[in-house]
Amino acid sequence: MATGRTHRPATRSRGIPEATVARLPLYLRALTALSERSVPTVSSEELAAAAGVNSAKLRKDFSYLGSYGTRGVGYDVEYLVYQISRELGLTQDWPVVIVGIGNLGAALANYGGFASRGFRVAALIDADPNMAGTPVAGMPVQHTDDLEKIIEDNGVSIGVISTPAGAAQQVCDRLVAAGITSILNFAPTVLSVPDGVDVRKVDLSIELQILAFHEQRKAGEEAGAEVVVADAVAETAGVDVPVDEGAAEATAAEATAAEAAPAARTESTDRKGPDGDVPAVMPA
């Protein structure tokens, strides 16, 4: 409390739930669109629809920021845009470095969304000496050797990692050592960082795999079938790692429990790890 006025209104920072923080950017985007159409006010109902959430949740979220609405009327668009921007720290410009300028890194460098909303790509860094100097998105790629200097010179605190998985942890360590405290990781690896450093990850194959899970379930339900099938067969066969690439259909149908099958889980002999063939999933 150095300052006399400690009031610090809005930012009951400490109290904003993580889930709410994650939705603020969504609200901000919807509000920005309204702002461009010069819409003066919105109700929680309308805004919620635009952001793809329900209105109760939105009101609750906003209540953590403060009382920014007017009962009987709604929220003032411009005012709310400002408040959320401030809460998110977008009233200042964040310099960002992108490490790993391959296909993805280059795409990120070119991504307009970066440049707009409060972020500025301060530097592109890659380990390939041949890339040094090559312009990507109108900016010369710099070599990893200068990573520390670049970060310091530009006062960068947010780093994006788009290197191959194998190099990610190493790059991460250097970024952290150089003072980076927030990392957006696109490499398919778990990064370990010291306390105080935030890491968010974006993983394409994970997202796809989650979709596949649900997709498979849909297929199974549709088929109406019970479950069992493939397993029963597998079991009597003595080995249960069939994956039978020939009959993919059958495989798709199983593994989906309609609502039936109560917890009839018993301890019958649960055969385990055969080693026969367990392909199916390609190695990385």
Add this chain to the structure above:
Amino acid sequence: MATGRTHRPATRSRGIPEATVARLPLYLRALTALSERSVPTVSSEELAAAAGVNSAKLRKDFSYLGSYGTRGVGYDVEYLVYQISRELGLTQDWPVVIVGIGNLGAALANYGGFASRGFRVAALIDADPNMAGTPVAGMPVQHTDDLEKIIEDNGVSIGVISTPAGAAQQVCDRLVAAGITSILNFAPTVLSVPDGVDVRKVDLSIELQILAFHEQRKAGEEAGAEVVVADAVAETAGVDVPVDEGAAEATAAEATAAEAAPAARTESTDRKGPDGDVPAVMPA
């Protein structure tokens, strides 16, 4: 339970919590790495460390799949790889279409992670007639006109949208009409889809904004006092400008829906401070 052997421990499918499903790919990746190193078994502790979660959570997660471990020993790596793959539906190959071959779309097409773990890029689609035929990642780009036919011919049920925000909903509608039931959306927009269709979104700027929020908070704490700083400045500056317009170069295709709004300074009457304190942080 028509079948004699009903035990089917695993697949109480209906019961697998969403949060658990989202972690299965993580476990799978860690397990695959172990498998490649020919490690035969792992304890929940070791595997949890490799996947970046705590062991209690991991054991709980696995318990939803069935009793696949051995007390006193741990889990059989190969067996678990198979079980999780099956649960995720990766024992079959999912054809995927990517719509919107700009920088990001091309990067995705080239992304190895797609091709490996159970997914196969069946087609690349773009609305630009000039791109038709152009090879990207060794595959000719096809025109949007043929979208429906492509999906049907290839039996595709998963679509990836990497178009600019403005085109996303339209593309989404066509994909859904064509039979797609799972969508991975990279466009910065909220997509609305009918029931039964799953959408997962990946949004770069949202991730960055979340990081910025925490980053800002760190800076504030570090400064000893609360956050104040930026506000004081904004206040004395008499500007309420949110997200000042950055160099929006919106390169090529992907671009965020909106650009920063030019501070339409609405003459705010008297805004109530958040927690009833302080006279707001608005332009006076």
Add this chain to the structure above:
DNA sequence: GACTGTGAACGCGTTCACAGCT
């Protein structure tokens, strides 16, 4: 002795429903 599987306690986030302003 080692490690899994899981009921029970707990905490966070969402939803409900209504009191409180305008």
Add this chain to the structure above:
DNA sequence: AGCTGTGAACGCGTTCACAGTC
């Protein structure tokens, strides 16, 4: 009359801690 702000109920997910098994 309309819409926000929020206490209270609820449900999901995480963590604890220990009984059960090898």
